[in-house]
Amino acid sequence: MGIKSFQGSRKQQSNTVEEIPFRVRDYMSTTLITFKPEQSVEEVIKSLIANRISGGPVVNDNYELVGIISEGDCLKQISDSRYYNMPMEQDNVEKRMIKEVETIDGNMNVFDAAKKFLDSKIRRFPIVHEGKLVGQISQKDILKAALELKGHNWK
Numbered sequence: 001m002g003i004k005s006f007q008g009s010r011k012q013q014s015n016t017v018e019e020i021p022f023r024v025r026d027y028m029s030t031t032l033i034t035f036k037p038e039q040s041v042e043e044v045i046k047s048l049i050a051n052r053i054s055g056g057p058v059v060n061d062n063y064e065l066v067g068i069i070s071e072g073d074c075l076k077q078i079s080d081s082r083y084y085n086m087p088m089e090q091d092n093v094e095k096r097m098i099k100e101v102e103t104i105d106g107n108m109n110v111f112d113a114a115k116k117f118l119d120s121k122i123r124r125f126p127i128v129h130e131g132k133l134v135g136q137i138s139q140k141d142i143l144k145a146a147l148e149l150k151g152h153n154w155k
Helices: 041-051 071-083 110-120 139-149
Strands: 055-059 065-070 124-129 132-138
Touching: 041 055, 041 071, 055 071, 055 132, 065 071, 065 124, 110 124, 110 139, 132 139
Parallel strands: none
Antiparallel strands: 055 065, 124 132
16 A cells, blocks of 8 residues: 555746735825925925825925925924924925935835834835835835735735
């Protein structure tokens, strides 16, 4: 009596690079509220409140990412204007924005992106392609992706 294997036949391993499943670009937001460096901080505050967002990318006329401005940056401006008795109208986005912006690759797997969120404690990452801002991924987008992918065989 011979030994029988209960394993089914295996697919032969391929040496070709497979398409990355569950990519950031498939779940990123592409309709973004952006700001310009020359805009007043007061305009940003009004937009943040009206759109119920906590910040947004700052782009130049070529739609290249030049910074990020957040509620915290605006609060700092309000605090400084009161402390130094300077009118808010004198400040603009360029003076208050964060210029060193960490981005994320649109081809990154959403699970790797989730890890990057956890490691960095950042709430949203801009996605740049060929020098232009093309989208933004937030922690909430990753959570939506996870719900949508529930039941898939995650690798």
